[in-house]
Amino acid sequence: MTAGDVRTLTVRAAAKINLHLGVGAVRADGYHPIDTVFHAVSLFDDVSARSGTEGAGPVLDVEGSDHVDLTEVPLDSRNLVHAAATRLAREERRSPDVRIGVHKSIPVAGGLAGGSADAAATLVALDRLWGLELEDQDLLRVAAELGSDVPFALLGGTARGTGRGDVLQRVDDRSTWWWVLVTSPQGLSTPAVYRRFDELFPTAPARPTSGDAVERAVHSGDPVRLARVLHNDLEPAAFDLRPGLADLVSRGEAAGALKGMVSGSGPTCAFLCADAEAARAVCAELRETERERSAADARRRTVLVTTGPAPGVHQVAYERR
Incomplete structure (x- = not known):
């Protein structure tokens, strides 16, 4: 060749x-x-x-x-x-x-x-x-x-x-949505999260909860409306396996995010923000708190601004x- x-x-x-x-x-x-x-x-x-x-x-x-x-x-x-x-x-x-x-x-x-x-x-x-x-x-x-x-x-x-x-x-999604992502230095096993979900919710319905409300909110282009209906059934299991994630979500919302949640099976957390300025402010606040936290723990989370779709x-x- x-x-x-x-x-x-x-x-x-x-x-x-x-x-x-x-x-x-x-x-x-x-x-x-x-x-x-x-x-x-x-x-x-x-x-x-x-x-x-x-x-x-x-x-x-x-x-x-x-x-x-x-x-x-x-x-x-x-x-x-x-x-x-x-x-x-x-x-x-x-x-x-x-x-x-x-x-x-x-x-x-x-x-x-x-x-x-x-x-x-x-x-x-x-x-x-x-x-x-x-x-x-x-x-x-x-x-x-x-x-x-x-x-x-x-x-x-x-x-x-x-x-x-x-x-x-x-x-159909013609909007630009602003997100802050906070990643973790340590991953979380998806099978483990699903197993914990089964343990926490042994009587979970066979039919999953519908995403209709989120789809309608996406069509509206309104970040406040979307924030109200963001939902993740795996979040309680992720919080149970990694308790610090619940505190992180609370801190992101206190910093100005419209809504924070665990992404998929975690441990990354996603924060929906009203616009670019709000996303940059939330990012700066969370980076500062992560710097303070990492003084005692060298494994620092990474905080990123991103957009979708x-x-x-x-x-x-x-x-x-």
Whole structure:
């Protein structure tokens, strides 16, 4: 293979928060039915796929921003990037000989679906690198086989998710919503949060709470109206497993956020703010309190301003040599 055959393609994928997360009782198959409103925000991971490698399977390299702990990120088949590359190669009856680099800004095990975002980005990167030109419905089908949040990562924007979250319908969202995200230096296991939910709510209804009110609030474009109906059924379980999160939510709201909540299964907390000025003020206040807190604890939370909705997976760079 000549140097001219080596190509690198970089794709970007956004983090998500759940504006609404209704969770039903666990089913016989071990899954919980959910009714959720996904919302992509402008915190991104970049995935670069490089051709011209030789070997038995995908090779992964992972790096990250300072606020991302990579110590628990596997580089083998347990990583959704590896699984996505292997699954797509098998689908297309080809060898998955590719080198994939991931630069993470989305925290690991943070309730922001960073692993799902990386898997979705991998599917798009390899589809283009290998010249597959798959239809959207085919990419979504493969995405759903990898995980419940992967299809939304492909789609981006704001969308209603039902079933396991993989049955999607776009939500018309023409607003710009301002958020402050507070990430944690220590992740929280999604299965552990769901197990705690089952323990706390043994009589949970089979049908999850509806996201209709949140969808209507999104249509209105009014942040005050949206703040009133933001909801996460997993929040009590996350608070129980990580009691400091409840205090963090209270501090963010006291600092001026319209509403704070745990994102997904946590531990990242998301604070909806009225506008850009309010978001910057809340961010500054929470950063100051985190500096004071970290005087006794070196593991400081990271506080970020972000907006939504953000786009789905999209290509940002292409290089050939």
